[in-house]
Amino acid sequence: MLCGTEAIREALVNHAEAFSGRGKVHIIDPVFRGYGVIFSNGERWKVLRRFSVATMKDFGMGKRSVEERIQEEAQSLVEELQKSQERVHKEIDQVIGAHRPPALNDRAKMPYTEAVIHEMQRFADLIPIGVPHMVTKDTQFRGHMIPKGTEVYPILSSALHDPRYFEKPYTFNPDHFLDASGALKKNNAFMPFSVGKRICLGEGLAYSELFLFFTTILQNFSLASPVAPEDIDLTPRKSGFGRFPQTYQIQFLPRQ
Numbered sequence: 001m002l003c004g005t006e007a008i009r010e011a012l013v014n015h016a017e018a019f020s021g022r023g024k025v026h027i028i029d030p031v032f033r034g035y036g037v038i039f040s041n042g043e044r045w046k047v048l049r050r051f052s053v054a055t056m057k058d059f060g061m062g063k064r065s066v067e068e069r070i071q072e073e074a075q076s077l078v079e080e081l082q083k084s085q086e087r088v089h090k091e092i093d094q095v096i097g098a099h100r101p102p103a104l105n106d107r108a109k110m111p112y113t114e115a116v117i118h119e120m121q122r123f124a125d126l127i128p129i130g131v132p133h134m135v136t137k138d139t140q141f142r143g144h145m146i147p148k149g150t151e152v153y154p155i156l157s158s159a160l161h162d163p164r165y166f167e168k169p170y171t172f173n174p175d176h177f178l179d180a181s182g183a184l185k186k187n188n189a190f191m192p193f194s195v196g197k198r199i200c201l202g203e204g205l206a207y208s209e210l211f212l213f214f215t216t217i218l219q220n221f222s223l224a225s226p227v228a229p230e231d232i233d234l235t236p237r238k239s240g241f242g243r244f245p246q247t248y249q250i251q252f253l254p255r256q
């Protein structure tokens with residue numbers, strides 16, 4: 001188990017090649033049988049990773065077209081949610097007028113929104129024990145000899161709740177990602193997508209979606225809960241390989 005920000009970074013970034021193997025996930029392995037970019041190893045993984053990155057680039061990842069597609073998706077989600085309140089909307093449209101959808105280059109000017117999204121990902125801690133790695137060769141690490149083939153779990157939760165990097169690790173607080181002047185602050189322990197050679201391949205896409213969906217929804221609605229805030233139970237429904245939240249009721253209140 002790799003616990004804590006430094007241990008995870010030292011292994012997955014400083015010894016990136018040695019720790020780039022994929023360990024076994026026993027309930028999933030019989031399905032994937034070592035195929036697919038997530039569960040493959042060696043030359044097969046290298047080829048698949050290069051192929052996947054190239055394919056995503058061909059499909060326009062990081063280009064304007066993907067941004068537009070996500071905006072459309074976000075917009076249609078908003079439209080779904082707005083259907084029952086069409087009258088209110090007409091009124092809003094007449095009084096306020098049409099708004100342009102949020103765009104990715106707004107991010108730089110929205111440090112607080114960015115901090116909230118970072119904090120949501122940190123607090124949600126979706127993949128607490130990470131996806132197992134495997135050392136590809138005998139490796140000296142922090143005075144220990146780790147034999148080739150050893151499975152290594154980067155405990156992402158230990159970084160996302162590292163008290164040396166987050167003042168109140170178990171409290172939702174966007175200030176964790178803001179400096180004194182209100183600018184977005186990089187935090188080395190923020191690694192919901194992991195780090196190093198096997199870092200999530202969809203990081204850019206997932207983050208773009210989170211930003212565009214979140215800002216599009218909040219541009220159009222205020223969110224509320226029918227339950228008093230102090231009665232909301234934040235204990236996850238299940239916590240194992242994934243950390244699944246409970247089911248909540250949420251109110252989308254169209255903004256005036």
Ligand code: HEM
Pocket residue numbers: 022037038039049126127130131132133154192193194195197198199200201202203205206
């Ligand atoms: C919020 C959403 C997501 C989170 C939190 C997340 C997190 C992760 C994590 C922790 C890993 C393991 C990294 C490691 O082995 O150290 C991973 C791997 C991976 N993710 Fe994601 N992911 C997300 C969305 C996506 C999306 C949208 C895609 C596809 C477009 C994607 C594709 C992959 C792939 C292909 C790998 C395996 C990379 C490899 O083994 O080389 N992920 N992800």
